[in-house]
Amino acid sequence: VTCRELVELVTAYFEGALPEEERAAFDEHLAVCPGCVRYVEQLRTTIRVVGDADRLGDSPEVGVLLGAFRDWKRARPTTG
Amino acid sequence: MSTPTLPRTRIATGIDDPDAPLLARLRRGDEEAFLALVERYGPLMLRVALTHVRSRAIAEEVVQDAWLGVLDGLDGFQGRSTLKTWILRILVNRAKTRGVREARCVPFSSLAAPDDAAPAVDPDRFQGPGDRFPGGWVTFPRDWRTLPEEQLFARETFACATAAIRALPARQQEVIVLRDVQGWSSEEVCEALTLSEGNQRVLLHRARSRVRAAVEHHLEEAAA
Numbered sequence: 564v565t566c567r568e569l570v571e572l573v574t575a576y577f578e579g580a581l582p583e584e585e586r587a588a589f590d591e592h593l594a595v596c597p598g599c600v601r602y603v604e605q606l607r608t609t610i611r612v613v614g615d616a617d618r619l620g621d622s623p624e625v626g627v628l629l630g631a632f633r634d635w636k637r638a639r640p641t642t643g
Numbered sequence: 644m645s646t647p648t649l650p651r652t653r654i655a656t657g658i659d660d661p662d663a664p665l666l667a668r669l670r671r672g673d674e675e676a677f678l679a680l681v682e683r684y685g686p687l688m689l690r691v692a693l694t695h696v697r698s699r700a701i702a703e704e705v706v707q708d709a710w711l712g713v714l715d716g717l718d719g720f721q722g723r724s725t726l727k728t729w730i731l732r733i734l735v736n737r738a739k740t741r742g743v744r745e746a747r748c749v750p751f752s753s754l755a756a757p758d759d760a761a762p763a764v765d766p767d768r769f770q771g772p773g774d775r776f777p778g779g780w781v782t783f784p785r786d787w788r789t790l791p792e793e794q795l796f797a798r799e800t801f802a803c804a805t806a807a808i809r810a811l812p813a814r815q816q817e818v819i820v821l822r823d824v825q826g827w828s829s830e831e832v833c834e835a836l837t838l839s840e841g842n843q844r845v846l847l848h849r850a851r852s853r854v855r856a857a858v859e860h861h862l863e864e865a866a867a
Contacts, residue, residue, distance in 0.1 A: 606852075
């Protein structure tokens with residue numbers, strides 16, 4: 564595995580989706596390549612940053628939804 | 644006198660759904676249960692709807708439309724998936740339909756997204772066939788562990804990551820938001836977005852790679 568190939572395998576590696584042989588080749592490469600160790604570490608950090616970055620925050624307008632819910636409830640044949 | 648302990652109530656197919664109690668109440672027409680679900684999944688639905696349509700107002704409509712679909716489909720919901728993946732699937736379908744209808748009138752950015760098959764890292768960062776180590780790094784990436792945490796996890800870094808996510812094609816945004824922001828499992832994401840494991844992984848890979856590149860660019864500029 565070259566460095567250029569390794570960067571395309573990182574997600575599959577994290578997901579445990581690499582076939583045994585490729586996984587071994589990945590690990591062997593990391594053992595001797597400080598550049599790729601850094602790259603893999605950068606991706607781990609990115610995942611952490613994303614987890615904190617894109618907070619969802621905004622909620623939809625509840626008023627309209629509640630109105631729709633009440634209409635639905637009224638129209639239901641099964642409710643008692 | 645002892646009553647035999649009843650096994651925990653499960654949905655027929657054996658999926659253990661944390662929303663099962665809310666679902667039961669919702670089916671009885673319990674308004675509190677409905678509001679609890681809106682609070683739990685509303686922001687996510689709005690966020691995902693916004694990957695397909697241009698404006699907040701239209702995203703709101705898509706979310707309302709999706710909830711109507713949820714309520715109408717409630718009697719037919721078999722519990723073959725969890726409630727949250729089912730709700731999200733309905734939302735995504737409505738958002739897509741709406742997005743396609745919109746795109747016919749107005750071109751919008753996430754359709755003109757950057758090349759989907761672009762490599763994770765700029766090919767210029769690797770040595771060519773005539774070099775000493777073909778396919779090896781020209782210069783090693785920076786070791787982010789040597790950066791001060793307050794720079795790495797600064798508000799600017801988060802803002803940069805958020806902007807990078809919002810510039811991704813819709814499908815990649817959905818996957819990275821569900822996996823890395825919401826912490827869903829790959830199985831849940833495949834279920835909600837009707838994706839194969841392999842496709843889900845490819846989308847996640849492209850999304851993460853592009854966000855990493857954006858954060859790297861940001862940190863390099865900050866260091867310069």
